[in-house]
Amino acid sequence: MLTSRYVFETPAALRIYRSLKPELESQVTERSSVYMNVENSTLYLEIRSDDLVAMRSTLNTWLRLIQVASETADCLV
Known part of the structure; x- marks a missing residue:
């Protein structure tokens, strides 16, 4: 089992979390899982993740989702 952890310090953390929470409720693949708080x-x-390919794919997806949510949150301030 592979594990990757990230910490993002931002005043928009709660807004980012709330915008991505629906994505956490639907698991795309059984080969990886995502936890966010x-x-x-x-x-x-x-x-x-169970394997490196699934880890890379999931990382790319979630880091991009966080980037877009962060950019959107910045526009709302």
């Missing part, structure tokens, strides 16, 4: 202004992301 937020505390104060810190967003935590953890991805677990």
Whole structure:
């Protein structure tokens, strides 16, 4: 089992989490899982995967989702 963890410190952490929460409820593949939570202004992301290909794919997807949500949150301020 592979595990990758990321920590994002941003004032928009809660907005990013809320915008991505629906994506957490639907698992795209059985080969990886995604866990996300937020505390104060810190967003935590953890991805677990059975293999390297699934890990790379899931990482690309979720890091891009967080980037877009962050850019959108910045526009709303």
